[in-house]
Amino acid sequence: MDRPTRMAHWKRVLLAHGGGGQLTDDLVGGVVLPRLGNSALNELLDSGIATAGDEQLALTIDSYVVQPLEFPGGDIGKLAVCGTINDLAVCGAAPLGLAMSLILQEGLERSVLERLMDSAAATAKEAGVAVITGDTKVVGHGQGDGVYITTAGLGRLRSGLRLHPDQVRPGDAILINGPIADHGLAVMLAREMPQVTSVLKSDVAPLNKMIQGLLDRVAGIRFMRDATRGGLAGVAADLASRTGLHVVLDEAQILVRPGTRHAAEMLGLDPLDVANEGKVVIVVEKEKAPLALETLREYIHGVDSRLVGWIEDRPDGICELRTTIGGRRVLQKPYGEQLPRIC
Known part of the structure; x- marks a missing residue:
């Protein structure tokens, strides 16, 4: 599915390109899809759909850069787990497992990281889904705003269901x-x-x-x-x-x-x-x-x-x-x- 671009002239990425609005559409439609597009990605749904034998699987991924890391009602750990689970669920998929990647900034307090991981674990338990694999990287002080988290999720679609x-x-x-x-x-x-x-x-x-x-x-x-x-x-x-x-x-x-x-x-x-x-x-x-x-x-x-x-x-x-x-x-x-x- 083609996505027209409205700002083909932009030369540098703006903060606004990450806002999920018309500028995001411009970036995805003008830069990403022309190079990576295929029948699954071009749908631009919350999850991509792949067939494995007689089953259909949903795969989704999201990155989280929220500031502050902890806020009233939640934190980046809870947010990362919920966002990925919800992206699977709205496509009609039952989550099978999550992957989590952490990019940590040098100097982050251990107590902060422990709170974020406790929150992510509690949220995954509430949802009935486990984090089954992951990766960790550390960047220098001042290069990472504390913590960035990327989560991916795999789910099984209901047979015969098409939410589109x-x-x-x-x-x-x-x-x-x-x-x-x-x-x-x-x-x-x-x-x-x-x-x-x-x-x-x-x-x-x-x-x-x-x-x-x-x-x-x-x-x-x-x-x-x-x-x-x-x-x-x-x-x-x-x-x-x-x-x-x-x-x-x-x-x-x-x-x-x-x-x-x-x-x-x-x-x-x-x-x-x-x-x-x-x-x-x-x-x-x-x-x-x-x-x-x-x-x-x-x-x-x-x-x-x-x-x-x-x-x-x-x-x-x-x-x-x-x-x-x-x-x-x-x-x-x-x-x-x-x-x-x-x-």
């Missing part, structure tokens, strides 16, 4: 499993305004058990994606672009905690654009939406699940927000990096 934008149909419902924007804003407050006292915490969590329970009980799930970089707006706008259909989000149904909204206002950000690390966007047949919501609400990470939008039979590839005051505005993927290094 090409399965989405007019009339389908769009669900999300709770309030948005907690992660990105919790990290930003901890980094930029450490003096501010806030109840805001990251939503980082492993979602594989909830997603597996949903797939066990509900037929008619069309597509899923975790709303990380680019936020809910990024996922919805990308869905509209890839399906060519009209995607509608209902602002009145999208939950934002008061503390999160206040933080967004202080930082001049739209919560729709802010990264989450414990939220999955689910497209499901309209008739199956009530059962899907009932199922999600049985899990701790899904108690606040809502129907927040729908797919309309208009082939314009536009994502529209219906506002709380009755207005309408077009949503697009964020252009660059509003919140650098939040994952």
Whole structure:
């Protein structure tokens, strides 16, 4: 699948190229895919799909450079495990094992590293997945910001299941499993305004058990994606672009905690654009939406699940927000990096 580039003239990588928005698309579509592209990679799903005999396997990888290393509600160790597990789960794969690579900066305190590894271990145990291989490198003082973590995950796909934008149909419902924007804003407050006292915490969590329970009980799930970089707006706008259909989000149904909204206002950000690390966007047949919501609400990470939008039979590839005051505005993927290094 071809991805057009909008900034073919750029000469150097910008911090904004890592933001998961339009500039990331430019980098991937203009530099990576022309050289490495193939039928699996060109899909640009959360995991690549490979066939092994009669089975289909999902493989995903992600790197984590968040600062600070520890933040309200989580840390880079927990984040690395959750992110990889969730990328497998939203493709319909049951995780089989994880690989973890550590790049450590000389001078990192042992106690910090121990806390991060304890957190990663506890999260993997919660998800029922083991780290089965890894690698460690050390770089000189001032060259690594403490810790960088890369995690890869391997999972087994359910037989006969295809979760893909090409399965989405007019009339389908769009669900999300709770309030948005907690992660990105919790990290930003901890980094930029450490003096501010806030109840805001990251939503980082492993979602594989909830997603597996949903797939066990509900037929008619069309597509899923975790709303990380680019936020809910990024996922919805990308869905509209890839399906060519009209995607509608209902602002009145999208939950934002008061503390999160206040933080967004202080930082001049739209919560729709802010990264989450414990939220999955689910497209499901309209008739199956009530059962899907009932199922999600049985899990701790899904108690606040809502129907927040729908797919309309208009082939314009536009994502529209219906506002709380009755207005309408077009949503697009964020252009660059509003919140650098939040994952």
